[in-house]
Amino acid sequence: MSNWYPPPARPKPVEGGIRARSKRGAIAQTWWSERFIDVLESIGVGGRLERGRHYARRGQVIDLDIDAGTVTARVQGSRARPYRVRIGLAAFDKTAWTKVSELLADSAWYSAKLLAGEMPDDIEDVFGSVGLSLFPDRADQLSMDCTCPDWEVPCKHLAAVFYLLAESFDGDPFGILAWRGRDRDDLLETLSALRSGHLPADRQEQSDAAIPLADCLDTFFTCPGAIPRHNPARAASDALLDQLPTIDVTVRGQSVVEVLRPLYVTLAGSR
Template sequence: MNEWRRFPPAAKPIRVEGGIKARSKRGEIAQTWWSRRFIEVLESFGMGGRLQRGKRYARAGQVLNLTLSTSLVVALVQGSRPEPYRARIAIKAFTADEWERIERALAGQALYAAKLLAGEMPTDVEQVFDELGLQLFPTTMRELTMDCSCPDWEIPCKHLAAACYLVAESFDEDPFQILAWRGRGREELLDRLRALRGSVSGPAAEEPDEAAPLSERPETFWSAPESPAAPATPGTEPTAPDALLDELDPLPVQIGDEPAVELLRPAYRAMAGMERTDRLPP
């Protein structure tokens, strides 16, 4: 057998202490629909085998550091060489104009706004982006830019795959990381949604928002609205209880020699007296 035809065995990675380990020990790593969506998109690119090797790296804690910022994820991954490899995953952030359209669309839907304000990702949020001609998740490899300092010429390598799995877990913990990757941080987005829905402090916030979700005003959701008090005019006497009869057209009815209206007056006055009696303190 020709020895030169034999390939050397793959070098094992240097084990490290204190690395970032995936919480999942077996099976799928992504738990929520939005993180699974991210992994499904990656797997649809024909990256299955390398993702599996990357999954083992992620579970073994080979990723030393992972940071996510606008457009860019950077990870330091310990491989078989002493120097850790730097893996980068970049995606195009939405522009300021695009984010303004997105925020208005989200704020215009009470359910979307309520779920986001509660820290949840609405299940059909992708539809909002689709209707605006935008994609929340990448749909082709051209939308992602990946590179790694390792000698493997294949993209993605196992180091990039490990970073992808840990990014998916970060999406599980905080769905706003997906939006931050696209250019809008959690607090900035929530402040914009509150402002657009009229929930900021100031005169605008004093008027009730009919579309406000239950989560924003649970204490008043089951309360009947208070009847507005009739405005009092200074210097005037209270209206007589039978004054309404004087506003009506004369009834063409008489009982004996008395018009029907005059026979109704005592009844109106008596009912008004009963109401005042009921309101007296015990």
């Protein structure tokens, strides 16, 4: 019996395909794309990226689109029709993004970094504080589909898309956020609005129609909740003197402020 096997089919060349920028060595150049590669390695996907590296560097990926919850691409293989590739990752809902946006807006550091197009080093902690994981942390959080006949997942076509996806995060860190459901423009608009205290009307969780007064007379004057009591901290009786500007007046060689200080303390004690 012959052990001869046909040589592997060569992929058909593509004009204008997406070529990987990295010609050798590591894919990732920034911490966030390195983090994505580390995650893929930890869940058993990263080790298969080598299968797609050749395709990615040859420009076999025709197009690649990142949308909320889905990355789609077309990859040209050896057949006449390109294969369709889909990588799914659950997008966060509006409530989750509201919580994250408020936390990001509360920090001038996070806001400044994001508005400058950079990903804060500890942004994962922000998502973690509300029970979310920015990057997938289990293989079953990713769904992978390709129309090729290869039985192995990920196949080289999926691996090529993963390779380019990781590299794309170098140039645009907002790609991972868009994949999770919030694109760059929406996020930055929301952060700017929250920082200025003017959230756009379409982002406010409220009804457009007002309730007629006649329908809510029974509860209109009812306090919706307990009014918090604030007991301001007592300031020292002579604290006001410390806020005065410098006064170049002395009494018998002593600053007039220090002359008055015992008087303030005495008057406070007599009340």
